Amino acid sequence: MLRILNKIRQTGLITEDLPREPVLEQVGAQLRAGIARQFQGSLAIRQVDAGSCNACELEIHALNNGYYDIERFGVHFVASPRHADVLLVTGPVSVHMETALLRTWEATPAPKLVIAAGDCAACGGEFGCSYASRGAVSNVIPVDAVIPGCPPTPLALMQGILQALQTS
Amino acid sequence: MSHFDWLSELLARYQDEHILVRRGAATALAPAHLLEIDPEDWGRAAQVAAGYACRWAGVWAEQRDAELMVTAALARDGDHLLLRTQVPLSTPLLPSHTQYYPGADRMERHVQNMHGLVFSDHPDPRRWSRHNRWAADSYPLRKEFAVGSAPLPAAPEQDYPFIQTQGAGAYEIPVGPVHAGIIEPGHFRFQAVGETVLNLEQRLGYVHKGIEKIAEGRDAQGLARLAGRVSGDSTVHYAWSACMAMERAAHLAVPPRAQALRAVLAERERIHNHLGDIGAICNDVAFTFAWQQFARLRELWLRDNAACFGHRMLMDCIVPGGLATDPSAAQIAQLRAAIDPLRRELAALYPILDDHPSLEDRLATTGVLSAEQAQRLGCLGYVGKASGQDHDLRRDHPYAPYDRLHVSSPLFTTGDVAARMQVRMQEILDSLELLVVLLDTLPDGAVQVPWQAPAAGSEGIGLVEGWRGEILSYVRFGSDGRIARYFPRDPSWFNWPALELLIHGNIVPDFPVCNKSVNGSYSGHDL
Ligand code: SF4
Secondary structure, eight states, rough: OOOHHHHHHOOOOOOOOSSSSSHHHHHHHHHHHHHHHTTOOOOEEEEEESSSHHHHHHHHHTTTTTTOOOGGGGGEEOOOOOGGGGGEEOOOOOOHHHHHHHHHHHHHHOOEEEEEESSSHHOOTTTBOOOOSSSGGGSSSSSSSEEEESSHHHHHHHHHHHHHHHHH | TTTTTTTTHHHHHHHTTOEEEEEEETTTTTTTEEEEEEGHHHHHHHHHTTTOOOOEEEEEEEEEEEEEEEEEEEEETTEEEEEEEETTTTSSSSOSTTTTTTGHHHHHHHHHHHHHOOOOOSSSSSSOOSSSOTTTTTOTTOOOOOOOOOOOOOOSSOOOOOOOEEEEEEEEEEEEESOSSSSSSOEEEEEEEETTTEEEEEEEEETOOHHHHHHOOOOOOHHHHHTSSSGGGGGGHHHEEEEEEHHHTOOOOOHHHHHHHHHHHHHHHHHHHHHHHHHHHHTTTTTHHHHHHHHHHHHHHHHHHHHHOTTTTTTTOEEEEEEEEOOHHHHHHHHHHHHHHHHHHHHHHHHHHHHHHHHHHHTSSSOOOOOHHHHHOOOOOHHTTTTTTTOOOHHHHHOOGGGGSOOOOOOOOOOOOOHHHHHHHHHHHHHHHHHHHHHHTOSOOOOOOOOOOOOOEEEEEEEEEEESSSEEEEEOOOOOEEEEEEEETTTTTHHHHHHHHHHTBBBBGGHHHHHHHHHHHHHHOOO
């Protein structure tokens, strides 16, 4: 136990300030304000992998590590679409996931935001449209914002979520 | 021991069984050994190999005019033997390998769904990769099937006949395809009594993206990009394996510096995934301290990737002919300087994991896969190594630059979640050791030679030891340097079925940690 406490003490607080960019600082402040105004201070995201290669998921996971700690902005990931304000969708929509994605979207209470994360979700990416892929998420459900990148970095994901709120 | 010294004995057994073997093109797919056999001997050839301790390592097909060319991979002591045969499209029938090798079950059904090749005595008649969005009598990898064919109307995957359980107190839990966490989609069907799992059945294929089909017609660079996205967490190993196959087909030698740097990328990929998995396994038994600590170490590691190779996950760094970029001396020094701090961190963290009572309580004796089960399925990577299966290509059949390195590989026999975590812990230390040697002895020179497309019909095989286990890639070129066939075989094909076995008798709440300890790739399997 002592070892654990020691390690925690030595590690200290690693959560980083957002980069000292005026735009981002502004967006950061606006995010908190926006979430406070639109979502009572708490934004619930349901992530849906609709066919991704799984690298987008790794970067979304990283949002929860101590450096980014996205929960400090009131953003948290939930297990059910019924609890979600936002669907964060990755991947080209595989034909086999099309029905599941539609049902998840239908299960999400309005008003709902859909953010397409990653090049695949934005435009089909390396997989495009085929017998097995519907390509961009917007080919299947209405999309409010896209976050480019393959995969988008955690910082790009944060910025994208903030900006999606701003424009909503 | 030299390579293939077991082969003559197998050939003698084939002769005893009157299996006619043609060895005309034996070295066409070096370092694998190619044998052509008659379709009617297909089943018996596998039966004899199974009795001779060969592991089954995959099957794939390709339409060649009015025939299907079918190739199956067997392996022993790190050497790969390829069996090949042809069947006419008019009667595409072949005996199944599944009764001798249960790990062949799903891949044969995949080939059946994709090519319309019927494995006549296959024990499971159900579809696998097809989810009712293309017709039962059309096959995406046949030439007449257009890549842009419109899918059948969307319908839920409802008519798949899952195994049923009946009896007092037995109930079913369907899970997925959309799961509760930030993970890939797939369907799990549990049958339980009280908290105890009686049976688990997986239904995968939800992220099938038509990778094999859209690979056709790409140039070499395009294939490398696609390969790097078959399973994004293994982007380095997939790109390496595909490029290795293409370079062998083209008889192209990669410069020594590029070979060494490819291994640097590969070991860095192994480390970041293992760090993430160890934290996630601990998190699944509510030991969040370890989760945060390992997530922190992983993040620092990824930032060094970005600083030195321009991409956190190292995508698109490996290209046909070598590497896309050459890190500077300062960047190499940065990579070297990151090793000792990570070792110190692990030296502080590992003892905590080793004797934390609540971890031991939840991880030891949980989700046990016996050595016999692992051997029958042909389990690879940490799943195999935790259950006594001592396979590691970097040591058993080393490819450059591992041929000049000493690779050690951990081996456990308890087969539980704890062992699968311990393999990862040891492999991180071993990879750090390799990185020291690789970075300290990095050759000078170019990191790329110009790509030269080979003649139509050239084929090659790529074999690398990914962080999940062996990845096998087959490539054949058509005309104009375009890809005619690409098939990458993920180790998850063999490790996913292991999860169905190792969960038996465990409690439902232990499923997440058992699943995480196996961490199969959905995308790599679903293609
Ligand atoms: S955008 Fe890139 S990382 Fe994300 S799913 Fe597509 S290929 Fe993978």
